[in-house]
Amino acid sequence: MSSVCLLAEQSGGKLNPITLEVLSAAQTLAGAAGLPVRALVLCGADETQAADALAGYALDKVIRVAHARLAPYVAESHLAAALAALAACGSDPLVLLPHTYQTRDYAPRLAARRGQGLITDVTALRWRESRLECSRPVYGGKLAAEVYLRAGPAGFYSLQAGAFPQPPAPAARPVPIEDFAVEIPAPRVLAEAPFQEARQSVDLSQAAAIVAAGRGIKEAKNLEMIRQLAAQLGAEVAASRPLCDSGWLPMDCQIGSSGQTVAPRLYVAIGISGAIQHLVGMKGARTIVAINKDPEAPIFEVADYGLAGDLFAIVPALISALNAA
Amino acid sequence: MKIIVCLKQVPAKDAPLRLAAGSDGRATAIREDVSFEMNEPDAYALEAALRLKEACLARQESGEVAVLTVGPARAAQMLREALAKGADRALHIETPSGAELDSHAIAVAMAAGLQSENFDLILTGLQSDDAGYAQTGLLLAENLGLPHATIIMKIEPHAGGLRVKRELEGGRFQWLELPRPALLTIQSGIDKLRYATLLGIKQAKNKPLARLELSALGVSPGSNRLAVARLAMPEKTKATEMLAGTPAEMAAALAQKLRQLHLVP
């Protein structure tokens, strides 16, 4: 193992912000092991500025692979480019990537080509002697596993969004950007340009933030206030079972047993007392906020932040407090 | 069109999971004292395959769906369910009870089990509801040298290949064009799942269910690339911080916390 290598994710020349979280994890990891950090940026011919954004952080170097076949993203081309460029990152790097739809689409094959393992959806990394142990949620977040690569730490790790929130250390001196030329054969799969479309049903399990309402909101018309708050937090709206039972929200918005199991970065439970059936569906969320009038409600047991009081006063106040900035 | 669907049997969605006692007090697996069922994303892959087959049959073309699993003896139950829903035959690569395989080992076993098969398409769920590594499908494609596409919402086969709709993040989608054979991982909710009919359950008894031993394919837990050091109930690392004050004070304090945690866009 010679380096910790970060596989950046960008689109249109703009870094996906989670790349910086992965960078901060890479810096921490490399610091502990006394290894250099290298960043690998795969981009289209006119997306090269993505590498510049990385050069401002404490890194050994940025390796840029620019090629017309890298935009728009196609798995095979990415795979070919990453494979070639990794060979230039020194022997057997330890590779960190973000756990996104894009890396899910090529990282397993990349690891396999290199004859190595990939641990996905990692929430924490720690050295335990010579092993690099990764925490990751399993069974829908009901359990947590510590996993490692049997052949040693060199290999691939994809990190969950929000798990490494520290900003990366800035560069003390200018970081060199090296261009690396690759041959990319014509892919078998052709990709058309992405397009936006209203989803028919929301897959809450992929939502980054969720505002969930429960019986405490009393009447269907109070959902409007919940929707406003959700809009401000960029969150999806969900509910505990009684609300879906009453038909106030569609069934696919139900969190908990017989509904969806979710693990967003932020979960705001409003007027939800926290029956075990609800808790099993959401306690894997990273940050949990509970707003409930009963300070003894079990939801506060799993909450990071508890607001005990009248939700009809707190929620509007929260909406204006978020508006204020 | 011949379609292979890869299935995994996982603990039932609401099963109360408990940890199995490990050798030195550390658990690395769950207890098997729960019910198991077809991994939900795989059920959607099966549904998509059955619909493709039915479309073929409606066009007077041939169509076949074969289901494949790598799992212990209990997984046969899931294969029978797939047969009852309309799959034509099943292949069970049976693992010794208690043997935990990772995505790599499962994909190698599946690729070996498919050696003598001809197929146009392989479908898998986008990930399993147990370990959820989301790699078995791609590793199988890699082992078979197939092109792939992930998180697929729609499949439109045509003479030359496949046009598929892939889900991206943030409500975006993309159409892809693939040759056949190919492997697709299927997004949950792509179609409404069907019920097994009584006739289907009855007919399933007479459909072929082939068994292969894992060891006969040269795969064992020793083939794993990943190892589980420990399995545990998620620890609550932070104590609950109760925010005090008037509603406005509590709201302001919370808004500040959320901003500090970069949770406000």
Added chain:
Amino acid sequence: MISPHPELPAEVVIVGAGPAGLACALRLAQIIDTHNAAHPEAPISKDGICVLEKGREPGAHLLSGAVMDPGALRRLAPEFATDLAALDAVPVHDDAAWFLSRRRAWRLPITPPPLRNHGNYIISLQKLGAWLAQKVEAAGITIFSGVAGAELLWTESGRIAGVRTDDKGRDRDGQPKTGFEPGSDITAPVTVLAEGVRGSLTEQLRKRLRLEGKIPQTFALGIKEIWELPPGRFPAGRVYHTLGWPLGNALYGGGWIYGLPENRISLGLVTGLESSDPRLDPHALFQIFKTHPWVRQLLQDGEMIRFGAKALPNGGWPALMPLAGEGWLLLGDSAGFLNGQRLKGIHLAIESGCLAAESVFAALRDRSPARLGEYATRARQGAIRRELWPARNFHRAFEHGMALGLARAGLQWIMGGRDPFGFAPARPGYQRMRPLAEMRHPAPALTPDGRLTFDKMADVYHSGTRHEEDQPAHLLISDTQICATRCAREFGNPCRFFCPAQVYEMAEQSDGSRQIHLNPSNCVHCKTCDILDPYQIITWAPPEGGGGPDYQGC
């Protein structure tokens, strides 16, 4: 008009893959195999025999303590003795009866003879069901799992002509959703009802044909948790029964503690569903039972891992309904084959299944449905009679309370089951409920601590119960106005208390009034509401097949 229900012609449809239904199927397969070997020229096909099971898989809805008398199983499938691990079975090596007061526990100097369990096995009934189901399928009989019997099919002449299975894919308003599959009509000359206690088709039959025993059937509710304890706390194979606290003199019932393999115990309480108190809450009583110092000490540092609740018929011999008729047979708990004195019914269920199989075979072979009637005669003689007749007056001995009842039951034991005193006219349990206003004492209650004691929702979680959410309510209340008015006034809505799964709530409306609100997804299929509702306006109908508890290891 063409029926939307596809027809599936069969010879025999068995409703319920419990010990009775599966024993019937397996015995029938054995008899047919023997017959076909002896008469290759006139073989009988097993293809037309099918079993319906509303649970997701056989065993999922089976719940019992359970101590099994192995006699009937030994005759049906002697190989069980070499497969004990598959049944989670251990031989009973030690039993005792205890009397509990509020703070103390006394071991009775002798274990009453009916509670002696030497030679019996502690088993998991769920595992027994799964094990028998494998044998039945291997014998070539189809089990339709996740398929409920929705209604009985009748001919114009009033014979039963088979079973209509449940519709799949209706939304909460009853409208078909995409993928809707109407139920099938399984037409068969023989319908075997082995639904367990208070079967929903059996109820249709009972009401339509006005079937009655000599006295109305009475019921109790068994509530059970499985706990894992520190090693060495309670040996596998030990059987304890308890009497007394927290039930008091007026309430029929008692507790049990059975030692299972792997440091687990089965712990439960049976409460009679015949209380005068409309606030009767068997779940709360069970939780209180665990707070007894003697029980609490046992459970210290243990962990609750499973929960279940199921009613049981305890009227015994005099409450038996007619057992067979034109095209139908009643088996097991559906018939009421449970020995309340010995707390056992599994062996009788198996026995009745085997007897039924013989009559069904005769009817098939001779194409003579009338031969089904032989089952009724034979079930009322032989092994079932030998067991139930001497205990015929047992349950009624307790009509004036537990203390007097125990003495009287002892006297009956000596007198071969006769009771020298005579009984007051028997009434079904729901008719014994008295108005709330007459209650002088507060109902027993406790605040669950989440470690030793649990609320209903936490227990429901540990029952593994799951239903399709978007389906019509399967608890049919014929007049919800009664709930809001008469019942609220007279009895204070006892469904809120007796249901162990919090299915029933009285929800406050915006105008301040209260309306019944159902949480059908919580239902653990125990049938208590169907039995005990004082106005008999609740009908328990099967939800979409596959829904319900998941009693793994129970």
